[in-house]
Amino acid sequence: MTDPIVGFSKLSKQKKIEWVAQRYTHNPIETKKILERYWNTENEVQKLHDEFIENTITNYYLPLGIAPNFLINNILYALPMAIEESSVVAAASKAAKFWLDRGGFKSEIIGTEKIGQVHFMYYGDPTKLEEFFKAVYHKLVKDAKPLTKNMEKRGGGISNIELRNKTTELKYYYQLHCTFETLDAMGANFINSCLEQFALTFKNEAQKSALFTEKEKKIEIVMSILSNYVPNCIARAEVNCAVEDLKMNTAIPPREFANNILRAIDIANVEPHRAVTHNKGIMNGIDAVVLATGNDFRAVEAGVHAYASKDGKYKSLTKASIENGIFKFWIEIPLALGTVGGLTNLHPLVKLALEILQQPTAKELMQIVAVAGLAQNFAALSSLVTTGIQEGHMKMHLLNILNQLGATATEKDELITYFKNHTVTHGAVAEAFEKLRGS
Numbered sequence: 001m002t003d004p005i006v007g008f009s010k011l012s013k014q015k016k017i018e019w020v021a022q023r024y025t026h027n028p029i030e031t032k033k034i035l036e037r038y039w040n041t042e043n044e045v046q047k048l049h050d051e052f053i054e055n056t057i058t059n060y061y062l063p064l065g066i067a068p069n070f071l072i073n074n075i076l077y078a079l080p081m082a083i084e085e086s087s088v089v090a091a092a093s094k095a096a097k098f099w100l101d102r103g104g105f106k107s108e109i110i111g112t113e114k115i116g117q118v119h120f121m122y123y124g125d126p127t128k129l130e131e132f133f134k135a136v137y138h139k140l141v142k143d144a145k146p147l148t149k150n151m152e153k154r155g156g157g158i159s160n161i162e163l164r165n166k167t168t169e170l171k172y173y174y175q176l177h178c179t180f181e182t183l184d185a186m187g188a189n190f191i192n193s194c195l196e197q198f199a200l201t202f203k204n205e206a207q208k209s210a211l212f213t214e215k216e217k218k219i220e221i222v223m224s225i226l227s228n229y230v231p232n233c234i235a236r237a238e239v240n241c242a243v244e245d246l247k248m249n250t251a252i253p254p255r256e257f258a259n260n261i262l263r264a265i266d267i268a269n270v271e272p273h274r275a276v277t278h279n280k281g282i283m284n285g286i287d288a289v290v291l292a293t294g295n296d297f298r299a300v301e302a303g304v305h306a307y308a309s310k311d312g313k314y315k316s317l318t319k320a321s322i323e324n325g326i327f328k329f330w331i332e333i334p335l336a337l338g339t340v341g342g343l344t345n346l347h348p349l350v351k352l353a354l355e356i357l358q359q360p361t362a363k364e365l366m367q368i369v370a371v372a373g374l375a376q377n378f379a380a381l382s383s384l385v386t387t388g389i390q391e392g393h394m395k396m397h398l399l400n401i402l403n404q405l406g407a408t409a410t411e412k413d414e415l416i417t418y419f420k421n422h423t424v425t426h427g428a429v430a431e432a433f434e435k436l437r438g439s
């Protein structure tokens with residue numbers, strides 16, 4: 001084993017690259033070239049990127065695509081989507097177009113509550129803790145005022161602090177379960193700062209409290225952190241139309257198609273293996289817009305999957321019904337998003353994505369993102385229950401295969417035309433390519 005490096009973060013970018021290239025790659029000169037190819041040297045963008053994280057050596061690009069024609073609450077949007085998977089933007093655009101002709105998407109906010117918790121251990125009488133909590137509540141809020149006053153001016157702030165006794169689940173474990181309204185900010189920094197202040201006040205006041213014995217005074221704060229599980233920060237999106245209007249570009253009759261969509265959801269609800277893939281398709285749309293708008297897709301992912309299991313079993317995030325001849329398809333999804341703070345004012349492409357979305361409020365962005373998830377699921381299920389997914393997917397993947405094979409622009413044109421009427425598989429493309437080159 002080679003020695004670990006000490007002080008890597010202090011090295012210059014050049015030295016970091018040299019170190020990683022020499023130690024871990026077979027061709028350091030080529031490594032350096034690849035990394036430099038992705039630098040942005042013409043303006044201040046590189047400096048920004050360098051400072052987003054520690055030890056930046058280059059930029060990692062993803063395609064930013066546009067899915068147009070999303071009619072949401074009667075406003076026509078073009079969704080910016082950052083994603084590498086070939087078929088996602090095409091599928092979103094197709095679903096958007098389909099529903100554009102059927103009244104578009106309706107979306108609403110069901111709640112915007114954010115959550116944070118101070119986790120602590122208390123070795124004493126629970127009723128005394130409750131009494132202490134009641135007595136200290138106003139001081140908790142007051143001591144956090146310097147942190148909350150700006151948010152309060154805009155109409156947000158701390159909504160509630162609750163003492164929760166969790167000792168039946170874990171001995172001596174209690175928490176301050178806190179809820180917040182963070183308006184257009186995702187609010188992670190705001191919430192975490194408030195929580196750390198609550199923890200400090202709580203511990204200090206306990207030490208002074210006449211209610212407690214010496215043992216009880218020693219409250220042990222374990223951690224103070226927001227929760228990415230936000231089951232009351234929910235956007236709902238829906239589409240509906242008469243069953244007869246569900247005419248797809250296939251021979252399948254509308255009613256059969258509608259029934260198949262319902263069955264696909266029923267299957268996801270009883271079979272977690274299917275539900276995970278079903279929801280993964282939803283996240284294709286959600287993550288792509290979340291990422292393009294500079295939001296934390298890991299937080300969204302974690303919260304969404306926890307929500308999918310809220311009934312004790314991992315289930316579909318989308319629902320569908322047929323009633324009185326009307327097909328209804330909808331999603332309710334937890335989304336803690338921001339349109340101010342974080343990267344939103346820093347990353348030029350994030351700023352642009354928000355401009356393309358007409359500078360949405362956080363609530364509007366939540367609605368747009370919920371729609372992106374619903375549209376993506378509709379596109380996936382429509383293919384799955386009719387032609388199968390591979391036809392469209394492989395058509396979109398064709399270019400990747402041709403690029404892997406090193407096809408020229410003319411060869412690509414010719415092979416794309418050829419595969420309009422032939423099934424795309426890796427083998428079939430390689431064969432057609434070799435034939436074209438005459439080898």
Ligand code: MEV
Pocket residue numbers: 085277278279280281282284380381384389
């Ligand atoms: C692929 O990225 C997503 C799908 O597998 C989703 C689904 O199966 O519903 C097509």
